[in-house]
Amino acid sequence: MTTLHLGPDPLVSEASLFSYLVTRPTGRAVRMGIEKQVASCEGEVLTVLDFKDVAVIDYSCADEVVAELAFIAVGPPAELETDLRGPRRRFVLIRGLEAHHQDPIDSALRRRKLAVAAELADGQSVLLGAVDESEAHLWRLVCERERIGPEPLAGELGLDGVTIIGDRLVRPIEVPSGEVRLDGTRARWEGVTVIAGGDRLQTSGTLSDVLGSLASEPRTPAVEASVAGAKLDLDALLGPSRNEIGYGRIAWARLAGRPVEGRPPEEWAAERELRRPGPLPVSGRVAFRVDSVLRLPYRLSRVEGVLLLERDRVNLTETRFAAYGGTGAASGILRLGEVESEPFRLDLALENVRAEQYLAQNSPLGTLISGSLTMDLALEGALDSLALPLTQALNGIGRFEIRDGRIASNPLTDGLLRFLRLEDVRELAFTRWNSPLLIREGLIVLDGSDFSGSELVAEMRGALGFGGSMDLGALVRPDSTLARAAALAAGAAGEVIDRYMRAGGALELALRLTGQASNPRFELDPEAMQESSRGVLEEAARRARDSGEAEVRERGLDMLRGLVGQDDPEPEETAPDTAPSAPPDSTAGAGEPPASGDNGGA
Numbered sequence: 001m002t003t004l005h006l007g008p009d010p011l012v013s014e015a016s017l018f019s020y021l022v023t024r025p026t027g028r029a030v031r032m033g034i035e036k037q038v039a040s041c042e043g044e045v046l047t048v049l050d051f052k053d054v055a056v057i058d059y060s061c062a063d064e065v066v067a068e069l070a071f072i073a074v075g076p077p078a079e080l081e082t083d084l085r086g087p088r089r090r091f092v093l094i095r096g097l098e099a100h101h102q103d104p105i106d107s108a109l110r111r112r113k114l115a116v117a118a119e120l121a122d123g124q125s126v127l128l129g130a131v132d133e134s135e136a137h138l139w140r141l142v143c144e145r146e147r148i149g150p151e152p153l154a155g156e157l158g159l160d161g162v163t164i165i166g167d168r169l170v171r172p173i174e175v176p177s178g179e180v181r182l183d184g185t186r187a188r189w190e191g192v193t194v195i196a197g198g199d200r201l202q203t204s205g206t207l208s209d210v211l212g213s214l215a216s217e218p219r220t221p222a223v224e225a226s227v228a229g230a231k232l233d234l235d236a237l238l239g240p241s242r243n244e245i246g247y248g249r250i251a252w253a254r255l256a257g258r259p260v261e262g263r264p265p266e267e268w269a270a271e272r273e274l275r276r277p278g279p280l281p282v283s284g285r286v287a288f289r290v291d292s293v294l295r296l297p298y299r300l301s302r303v304e305g306v307l308l309l310e311r312d313r314v315n316l317t318e319t320r321f322a323a324y325g326g327t328g329a330a331s332g333i334l335r336l337g338e339v340e341s342e343p344f345r346l347d348l349a350l351e352n353v354r355a356e357q358y359l360a361q362n363s364p365l366g367t368l369i370s371g372s373l374t375m376d377l378a379l380e381g382a383l384d385s386l387a388l389p390l391t392q393a394l395n396g397i398g399r400f401e402i403r404d405g406r407i408a409s410n411p412l413t414d415g416l417l418r419f420l421r422l423e424d425v426r427e428l429a430f431t432r433w434n435s436p437l438l439i440r441e442g443l444i445v446l447d448g449s450d451f452s453g454s455e456l457v458a459e460m461r462g463a464l465g466f467g468g469s470m471d472l473g474a475l476v477r478p479d480s481t482l483a484r485a486a487a488l489a490a491g492a493a494g495e496v497i498d499r500y501m502r503a504g505g506a507l508e509l510a511l512r513l514t515g516q517a518s519n520p521r522f523e524l525d526p527e528a529m530q531e532s533s534r535g536v537l538e539e540a541a542r543r544a545r546d547s548g549e550a551e552v553r554e555r556g557l558d559m560l561r562g563l564v565g566q567d568d569p570e571p572e573e574t575a576p577d578t579a580p581s582a583p584p585d586s587t588a589g590a591g592e593p594p595a596s597g598d599n600g601g602a
Helices: 024-039 059-074 099-111 133-145 234-238 247-256 265-271 355-362 411-419 480-489 491-502 526-546 551-564
Strands: 002-004 011-016 045-050 090-097 115-120 125-129 153-158 162-164 173-175 179-184 186-196 199-208 222-229 283-295 298-310 313-323 326-335 341-354 369-384 395-407 428-440 443-452 456-465 469-478 509-516 519-524
Touching (some): 045 059, 059 090, 059 099, 059 115, 090 099, 099 115, 099 125, 125 133, 199 283, 247 355, 326 369, 341 355, 355 369, 369 428, 411 509, 411 519, 428 456
Parallel strands (some): 011 045, 045 090, 090 115, 222 283
Antiparallel strands (some): 002 011, 162 173, 173 186, 186 199, 199 222, 283 298, 313 326, 326 341, 341 369, 369 395, 395 428, 456 469, 469 509
């Protein structure tokens, strides 16, 4: 074997091979000798395997020598950096092939889905391995011209029977028939049928600067295309997924630092082959419109939008869809690259979707909350190589509103109702629940969350952790049925409250909610309670005195004053009513996840 230096071009490492290449140990020994020689070279290296003296080669040797060297040549830099060869580009060329060499080499390459350029003994150049017809046609065109740059092309390229395979595809993408017209440096196609996972899609478009990547200073080709179809079943194309575990629940579990059904979110992401894409080979614009898209557990209909492509990013724009019984719109940017994390931005709007369906597929809440959900949310942060969000990098702002819904029995509302001595109530119905929200430093911050129902009216401020921790202040005003039940449970004080509320008054209980949503703690907030109840007590006392009713009313008022820490019933100047606020700093230490479980939030 000799090594030749060709100035600014790659180093050329030429290997003269044994006459008989049979058995895997023989092939491994030959390859290791070649690798050792290549490792001593600096810069880019072209390895030339000369078969002119090889009488016999079997499949095992072809796999160990040719396929393995080709695999190393196309391997990712991070993988190459782990051995002596270093992070450099490598190329492999086969020379002097006879007919009896081609079959074992071609089979070994195809099994690994690789391709290698080869020069036959008669001087003809071919591609061996996993090569489709369009690639073979382009290679023949290059060989005929001996060298191809960005100079004009002309002619037609047939796509009949083309199949596209990939590591993540369980079924190949097929092009039964089609034609690409080459005109100058541009390729154009019209109404070409593509079969993906058994579903037929139609595509039209142009690809400019087709051979720009072959120029001495490579350029990125630009695409302008459209794709449309009736259905796209991604499960059929990429392989079935577990119905109940979607990306939303996996991403939420990462943010919460909790397992999903006993398994870490990273394990779920790897099983579903979630991966942040690397740099793109083209730039441009692709418009898409598909009537139905399936990737369990997600089912979207009337999907349309535009992808703006750059080598290092993808922009999603003008995207609309129907799902969960309502409609949605989305836009965003995802940076592409090989580093550990890359930034992203997502703007999501939902209108009149079924809250129980959306939350069950995208959060640990399951079907706890039902109703008609409208939401606007803007997120920005970073995704790791598994396309999962990084908790501390995530920031967001938005607002949600749920109408005509119910909250099913759960530890948080059950504890609240027990605290109010309303154990007989199992579900909370509401007409409207809305709130602005902020996401920062691993917390969801609520600033004025209003809950209005026939049984309970409340306003909440404070912070929730993705893992279910909470530090909330709440002003709770029992109303209607709950108010009468609360009055009966409160004895003499309740009689005063009941009379006052029947006359049109309102009582607000100031509470503080801490701990975990799965094991909450409730307590009265004395300062906030004093402010919110002072006027109620004074008005109730006045009405009792004016009506001539006796001591039982005063005893009830005394009990209620004691409950909130008021000793003096005389009116005095007060500050306006304020809801307790639990800023993010007050929740330090409250964000630790519980020992187990996936259902952190309520």
